[in-house]
Amino acid sequence: MRTTLALLLSTSYLFAADWPEFRGSAAQGHSDAKNLPQYWGPSQHVVWKSAVAGIGWSSPVVIGNRIFLTSALPIGGVEDPKADRSLHALALDVATGKPVWDVEIFTATAPRMHRKNSHASPTPVYEDGRLYVHFGHLGTACLDAATGKSIWATQEFAYSPVHGNGSSPVLFEDLLIFSADAETDPKVIALDKTTGKQRWAFARQSEAKKKFSFCTPLIIEVNGQKQLITPGSGVVNALNPKTGEEIWRCNYDQGYSVIPRPVYAHGMLYISTGYDKPVLLAIKADGNGDVTATHLAWTIDKAAPHTPCMAVIGDELYFVADNGILTCADAKTGQIHYSERCTGPISSSLLVADGKLYLQDEKGLGVVVKPGKTFQILAKNDLAERSLASYAVIGSDLLIRTEANLYRIKK
Template sequence: MRIASALTTLLLSLSASLLCAEPTAPTDWPEFRGPQAQGHSAATGLPLYWGPSQHVVWKAPLPGIGWSSPVVIGDRIFVTSAVPVGGVETATADRSLRALALDAATGKTVWDVELFKATSPRAHRKNSHASPTAVFENGKVYVHFGHLGTACLEAATGKTVWATQEFAYSPVHGNGSSPVIVDDLLIFTADAESDPKVIALDKATGKQRWAFARQSTAKNKFSFCTPLLIEIAGQKQLITPGSGVVNALNPKDGTEIWRFYYGDGYSVVPRPLFAHGIIYIATGYNKPSVLAIKADASNKGDVTETHLAWSIDKAAPHNPSMAVVGDEIYFVADNGILTCADAKTGTVHYSERCTGPISASILAADGKLYLQDEKGLGVVLKPGKTYQVLASNDLKERALASYAVIGSDLLIRTEGNLYRVKK
């Protein structure tokens, strides 16, 4: 027994050491929308069919409610959740805000850590108190609960490195935007009811390094968009859509490089894309548009009148993030209508009803497109200028979180469970 116990301890210690030293591999899924942050995976052999009991490697119940997407590094999966204090699920229950690590082979919980407690927090019925996706780098997991707090943990053990609630703000409909890492900074949007900002913390300490005050004429200031880091002519640019405006910032110090206004759009959610020298954004409620903004070294100051390549006003998304595959861009409206358009010109190839109501982002992987609607229906399509559904798979569980990829398998988070499904 002592030998077995010692061997178990050694194996756990070795696994922890490997995870701490693990760089982010191409097969990992280290942040919202994957290794390139744009919903792509290089994985092959992904499943085409699945169901509640078909092609399921494991099904792991998750405590509480959380719409953050899974993050995958090696043999560990990381998620966040908001667990009702006292165990009774009500809209006004106090919440234990938690981070969890799961074993990728079994779905068993490796650690489960409380970071914060929130007193009667409020959120929209389609939101949760744990919607932002974590981000991993160099043995650390950074978790963010919007106005409710931000923390850094040791990935191997769940030990808290730092935690802060210093950057609280007055939210509307809860939290949503995920953090990003740029060099030695952890950056997130804080587009609140008033005084919207982009905030950068020192990732080692959690202390503020800079804050950018967003300015726009939009009546409603709140939004939930996750920034995207790009590079143009050797300069890093952080693309940060908010209500009424997208700002490109120098991530080093938060100074503005350029901005593009889009009127009164608010509650912006879809993460930007960058391809073909173009930045693609959606403009939010009430009437969303997809905008293609030319991005080159000439982008300076206000480029609203000079750098619009094209726009599409029909069937644009409020919530799901888009995907570019080859020369086509794909986006799905919240009512389930999928549009394929030429990414360079905006010429629409098709616009077809694909799913029911949907909030999750599109995944492009293994020569396929994967969509997951709010009732748990997963639709797989063939990319191209013609609409072609390959499979429809119903888990029959409420689902708002976006897919993640692990090896050649999919991770699908529903309201109560995390599924690993295989070919």
């Protein structure tokens, strides 16, 4: 059985159902799955509901017959926001939702935490039988995905966070890369994925007075050159992912606590500049050096997101503000087609699948929207549980993580 499981987990993207990192295999919130559910409820269209101990807002990762999550359990067993934490990674069975393995990676003294964050907010990333789990300044580890056994673990890259951690790691060739946008001396760090040793570090520089941010990088290709796109406070940098050398940068003054992962389409990157008032920027990605004055195609300063990641469908860009206002704009020009109330307060990212747009708000309301220039809600589905994690797709089903449970939803 051990050999069979290892084979099932040995190759990346082996199954159509795979969802190997935050926002899926293309990191853009898209799935090719068909026949996804449009309607569900606490006891309707539920394949299984599995309780997940502790607190964690990492999104599910799916490979073959396994689902992977992280969570932070209170040391001593009694839930208390001020309790020190045992940081765990766990694997669940796809068919039943039952635990396969659950391992402690680190223990940590509880730092001050934002009410919408957790000690286990970064989403793991999977490749070639290995699961990489990241807890920000609290540590990073590489596990055997079949057994949960540690291959390497490091807490060498500590920094002073503000409100905890949120940036998920990404893989590029032989590197594991993550943002470390701390209170001071913000950086982007690349580790050797086989050893956990540092390969390069990029010191982020900007005019922003508040340096902390939480954005997950995105790797794109422009004119045959790979770029690591990494927004931080006051600036978005495009780096050579092999070396950490800067290709270009675009400044946006005092924006901080930047969260949404960038989206790339039509030769442009779509980013949101963070607090206090987010502005959506469309930046042409073929520049060099400081492109602030030359490559900013257009901006939108109303209803831009602080937290949820955006999505592009064809020529339309979709984004939802944290207050639940959904906007559809022309991705090439920024012309707004509509901006309408869609959900309650929302933090999770948009999902595009099966010809639909899926949203999940903080109270557990799932809203299904028909893509197009006219606003049309197809369904509203309330799980009535607090939910900040983003969707994952498994076969033709949805995975939804709430505060206490993980749901598998079928059509």
